[in-house]
Amino acid sequence: MNKSKFSLKLDGKEIKVDARRLAEQANGDVMVSCGDTLILTACVLDENGRKGLDFFPLSVEYRERDYAAGKINGSRYIKREGRPSDEAVCNARLIDRAIRPRFPENFFKEIQVMNTVLSWDGENDPDVVGLLSSSLALSISDIPWEGPIAAVRVGRINNEFVLNPTYKEREESEIDLIFAGCEDGKDVLINMIEGGLKEVEESIVLGALDFAKKYLKELINFQKEIVAEVGKEKMPVEPFSADIELEKEIREFLGDDLEKAIFQDKKTNTGEDKRLRNKLVSFLGEKYPEEKEKVNYAKDFFEKEVNRLIHKNIVENSKRPDNRKLDEVREIYCETGLLPRTHGSGLFCRGKTKALSILTLGGPEDQQLFQEMEIVGKKRFMHHYNFPPYSTGEVKGIRGPGRREIGHGLLAEKALLPLIPDFKKFPYTIRIVSEIVSSNGSSSMASVCGSSLSLMDAGVPIERAVAGIAMGLFEDPKTGNYKIATDIQGPEDHNGDMDLKVAGTEKGITVLQMDVKIKGITEQIMEEALVAAKKARIQILDSIKKVLPEPRASLSPYAPKISTIEINPEKIGMVVGPGGRTINKIIERTGAVINIQDSGTVFVTSEDEEAVKKAIIEIENITREAKVGEKFKGTVKKILDFGAFVEIFPGQDGLLHISKLGPGRVEKVEDVLKLGDTVSVEVISIDEHDRVSLKLLN
Numbered sequence: 173m174n175k176s177k178f179s180l181k182l183d184g185k186e187i188k189v190d191a192r193r194l195a196e197q198a199n200g201d202v203m204v205s206c207g208d209t210l211i212l213t214a215c216v217l218d219e220n221g222r223k224g225l226d227f228f229p230l231s232v233e234y235r236e237r238d239y240a241a242g243k244i245n246g247s248r249y250i251k252r253e254g255r256p257s258d259e260a261v262c263n264a265r266l267i268d269r270a271i272r273p274r275f276p277e278n279f280f281k282e283i284q285v286m287n288t289v290l291s292w293d294g295e296n297d298p299d300v301v302g303l304l305s306s307s308l309a310l311s312i313s314d315i316p317w318e319g320p321i322a323a324v325r326v327g328r329i330n331n332e333f334v335l336n337p338t339y340k341e342r343e344e345s346e347i348d349l350i351f352a353g354c355e356d357g358k359d360v361l362i363n364m365i366e367g368g369l370k371e372v373e374e375s376i377v378l379g380a381l382d383f384a385k386k387y388l389k390e391l392i393n394f395q396k397e398i399v400a401e402v403g404k405e406k407m408p409v410e411p412f413s414a415d416i417e418l419e420k421e422i423r424e425f426l427g428d429d430l431e432k433a434i435f436q437d438k439k440t441n442t443g444e445d446k447r448l449r450n451k452l453v454s455f456l457g458e459k460y461p462e463e464k465e466k467v468n469y470a471k472d473f474f475e476k477e478v479n480r481l482i483h484k485n486i487v488e489n490s491k492r493p494d495n496r497k498l499d500e501v502r503e504i505y506c507e508t509g510l511l512p513r514t515h516g517s518g519l520f521c522r523g524k525t526k527a528l529s530i531l532t533l534g535g536p537e538d539q540q541l542f543q544e545m546e547i548v549g550k551k552r553f554m555h556h557y558n559f560p561p562y563s564t565g566e567v568k569g570i571r572g573p574g575r576r577e578i579g580h581g582l583l584a585e586k587a588l589l590p591l592i593p594d595f596k597k598f599p600y601t602i603r604i605v606s607e608i609v610s611s612n613g614s615s616s617m618a619s620v621c622g623s624s625l626s627l628m629d630a631g632v633p634i635e636r637a638v639a640g641i642a643m644g645l646f647e648d649p650k651t652g653n654y655k656i657a658t659d660i661q662g663p664e665d666h667n668g669d670m671d672l673k674v675a676g677t678e679k680g681i682t683v684l685q686m687d688v689k690i691k692g693i694t695e696q697i698m699e700e701a702l703v704a705a706k707k708a709r710i711q712i713l714d715s716i717k718k719v720l721p722e723p724r725a726s727l728s729p730y731a732p733k734i735s736t737i738e739i740n741p742e743k744i745g746m747v748v749g750p751g752g753r754t755i756n757k758i759i760e761r762t763g764a765v766i767n768i769q770d771s772g773t774v775f776v777t778s779e780d781e782e783a784v785k786k787a788i789i790e791i792e793n794i795t796r797e798a799k800v801g802e803k804f805k806g807t808v809k810k811i812l813d814f815g816a817f818v819e820i821f822p823g824q825d826g827l828l829h830i831s832k833l834g835p836g837r838v839e840k841v842e843d844v845l846k847l848g849d850t851v852s853v854e855v856i857s858i859d860e861h862d863r864v865s866l867k868l869l870n
Contacts, residue, residue: 183335200313204305208293213305218282229282234264236545240292269687270352270364274318278412295338314404322391323352326380333383351384361692368586371680374702479667486646506719508629515728518625524612529622534601535777536767557581563611580616587675587683591634613661614642631724639712640675644668674705739795741772762787826864
């Protein structure tokens with residue numbers, strides 16, 4: 173009987189694999205754990221699926237279960253998990269981007285890879301475990317796949333790199349990077365990168381990559397041992413059969429028109445290649461009306477020809493489709509204050525890619541609440557990304573945000589987050605929405621730039637602007653020669669071998685994301701790409717500075733006004749009142765929104781500044797504390813034999829003892845005071861129980 177359980181010590185942490193085949197009807201399945209975080213991955217190939225597909229229908233799912241964290245989340249009426257969280261969607265994309273390039277070319281059978289988080293220990297993030305589990309499930313299955321791949325997370329604390337840091341360690345770390353890679357002889361090539369950074373230099377990223385490679389190699393060898401023990405024989409892949417005669421006919425039809433359509437002297441793409449493709453489809457459709465497979469073949473061949481010509485011209489001649497230099501950024505245009513009633517707006521245009529970013533400010537009560545498997549809490553900065561069909565000149569159904577929109581939105585959010593001012597300094601909730609009004613490549617990085625403009629236009633006190641750029645790679649697999657291209661646009665993005673997104677400030681990188689269509693990239697390619705990305709980033713930041721060099725001095729007049737006061741935490745109950753009656757009356761009288769923290773910090777928010785002032789005065793009157801030596805005009809509220817109680821301000825009485833009513837002896841309090849009298853008094857002492865003693869002033 174084959175061994176089913178395996179383990180590997182990786183820098184002090186144990187990775188465990190259970191390949192006992194719980195999901196025995198799947199093509200491959202495995203359970204992988206790190207600490208007490210455990211994921212089950214099952215992969216299935218549909219051999220009897222849709223016929224005649226001209227694309228690879230891979231779907232990667234990542235599902236968090238509340239039971240994994242020992243939680244029962246949801247409303248009072250619905251306790252079942254619903255749609256995946258944004259974090260889960262991004263984890264699914266993370267796995268997809270790493271495994272997709274390793275499937276055979278011209279393989280069009282439907283495959284689903286399903287990751288389910290069964291246990292979560294609160295220390296080890298399931299995302300890297302899920303990527304490793306997906307690699308293993310595919311590797312030991314009979315599904316054709318050129319694995320394994322490995323993944324690790326790298327942090328950096330006190331100038332030391334840390335492997336797979338815990339959540340707590342990640343809070344202290346200046347980087348949070350995930351590297352995935354595959355074996356290439358004795359070396360490891362990197363095929364996916366994802367992560368956020370706190371304005372770090374390029375050299376630190378390269379150091380993290382070098383640090384990761386040793387552990388990636390260990391994980392790859394570990395998986396190979398498991399595959400040798402329990403792996404299935406891979407099913408044969410039907411070899412691609414080229415239609416030589418049809419290809420010859422297509423080339424004759426296209427002549428040199430295709431190269432002319434792709435490579436123009438103009439900076440803007442006129443769509444000639446699409447029109448030529450449609451002419452080819454019409455020509456073959458009329459010539460072979462009963463042979464639809466020939467038309468489908470021609471569509472695929474046309475795309476391959478475009479890919480071949482773009483690679484050939486860039487690698488051999490440094491010639492790009494729009495005639496730019498390899499390190500040239502498209503024409504940039506920036507504008508702020510476009511929308512009169514929003515709190516901040518910024519338009520960023522780079523060639524045909526245009527992002528309109530709109531910022532809205534809210535009070536602390538507008539923070540987003542989270543109740544997920546990993547996260548329970550509040551979020552005060554949000555960036556959302558919309559990609560309407562008209563941005564690419566298409567007609568499509570309008571639905572909720574897809575995986576791409578969620579992923580791009582969070583990527584830009586991660587890029588901007590290190591520059592968002594501290595809550596104590598700027599107690600606003602901030603939401604930015606980037607509307608991609610026109611897209612021709614690198615729209616996610618354009619949204620970073622547009623969002624920087626909107627932040628400064630709104631007067632949010634960020635220290636520096638953030639900009640992003642997308643880098644591409646074009647490699648000749650026969651010779652190994654390659655060229656790196658700055659600011660890739662549509663056809664380069666679609667046909668390139670790498671999409672590396674880098675965002676940051678003039679000080680350093682804040683976000684990094686990379687995926688490839690080839691096996692992977694070397695450290696040398698990464699270094700060259702980062703150097704070129706920095707050059708482009710500085711150029712874009714200079715363009716932003718020319719339009720708005722720093723945040724505006726004041727907020728929009730339409731933004732809410734927030735004032736903060738500190739009260740004694742023991743007096744929170746006095747402000748709230750029985751059943752919330754006191755605070756609700758203040759809100760009703762002033763129209764302001766009041767948010768009280770357990771620490772005693774009170775935030776008062778309203779679009780009307782006068783309402784804020786009135787609410788603060790009422791709160792101060794309730795929570796005010798007397799000090800020795802202060803003088804008041806108070807009202808006599810109660811008379812007793814030994815003195816009178818005088819209200820010096822709402823909610824605070826002081827004892828005016830009979831001995832303090834005059835310079836001489838007073839026989840009866842009533843000889844000097846009557847109920848309702850207004851008298852001048854001075855605080856002479858406050859005891860350990862906060863009881864106030866007064867004396868009468870003449």
